[in-house]
Amino acid sequence: xxxxxxxxxxxxxxEGDTVTLNCSYEVTNFRSLLxxxxxxxxxxxxxxLTSSGIEKKSGRLSSILDKKELFSILNITATQTGDSAVxxxxxxxxxxxxxxxxxxxxxxxxx
Amino acid sequence: GAVVSQHPSRVICKSGTSVKIECRSLDFQATTxxxxxxxxxxxxxxxxxxxxxxxxxxxQGVEKDKFLINHASLTLSTxxxxxxxxxxxxxxxxxxxxxxxxxxxxxxxxxxxxTVL
Numbered sequence: 001x002x003x004x005x006x007x008x009x010x011x012x013x014x015e016g017d018t019v020t021l022n023c024s025y026e027v028t029n030f031r032s033l034l035x036x037x038x039x040x041x042x043x044x045x046x047x048x049l050t051s052s053g054i055e056k057k058s059g060r061l062s063s064i065l066d067k068k069e070l071f072s073i074l075n076i077t078a079t080q081t082g083d084s085a086v087x088x089x090x091x092x093x094x095x096x097x098x099x100x101x102x103x104x105x106x107x108x109x110x111x
Numbered sequence: 112g113a114v115v116s117q118h119p120s121r122v123i124c125k126s127g128t129s130v131k132i133e134c135r136s137l138d139f140q141a142t143t144x145x146x147x148x149x150x151x152x153x154x155x156x157x158x159x160x161x162x163x164x165x166x167x168x169x170x171q172g173v174e175k176d177k178f179l180i181n182h183a184s185l186t187l188s189t190x191x192x193x194x195x196x197x198x199x200x201x202x203x204x205x206x207x208x209x210x211x212x213x214x215x216x217x218x219x220x221x222x223x224x225x226t227v228l
Binding site: 036041042043044045088097098099100101102103104106 | 143145152153154155156157160204206208217218219220221222
């Protein structure tokens with residue numbers, strides 16, 4: 001059975017801190033791993049990772065994939081209160097590429 | 112990026128009634144759409160895969176007679192929650208894959224919050 005596990009489940013940090021969110025996976029026929037940010041509504045896309053060791057970066061957010069150890073990390077530097085959200089990791093599985101989601105990490109950034 | 116809309120964004124209904132939720136891909140064609148359910152403080156759980164012109168594929172534990180899915184065109188899928196009960200109250204989110212398949216993630220709609228009284 002395909003599985004995606006995220007840690008920690010929740011995290012509270014002060015503004016300006018750096019955080020690292022983890023996602024490990026066990027899937028057959030791996031193609032890619034995706035990170036999403038979810039605030040009050042539906043998830044918004046952050047990154048898609050397909051190759052090991054190549055960092056994807058967007059502003060203060062960055063992510064990298066390790067296909068040998070089957071995990072990915074999402075880093076957020078100099079956190080701001082607007083980064084407070086649930087961060088979801090997902091992997092396309094099956095012939096229809098349905099997404100299997102992890103449980104998410106709930107990040108709260110305080111002043 | 113591709114846009115997916117959902118309607119309604121919020122619905123409140125009485126127990127025993129049926130509710131229809133629409134999911135539309137606005138600027139691309141989607142042969143495959145997905146319906147997810149999300150309970151408070153939980154992750155998204157896939158309910159079913161909706162295939163244009165054919166029957167939906169339901170995940171284990173999801174009642175196909177209760178959650179009717181119709182994908183009549185390349186831009187529209189509907190989910191009907193029949194005989195809704197309070198335990199069906201949830202956030203329902205649809206997503207769609209770009210037909211060209213160049214991006215193997217999904218574009219999400221804004222979600223529909225269903226409350227059954």
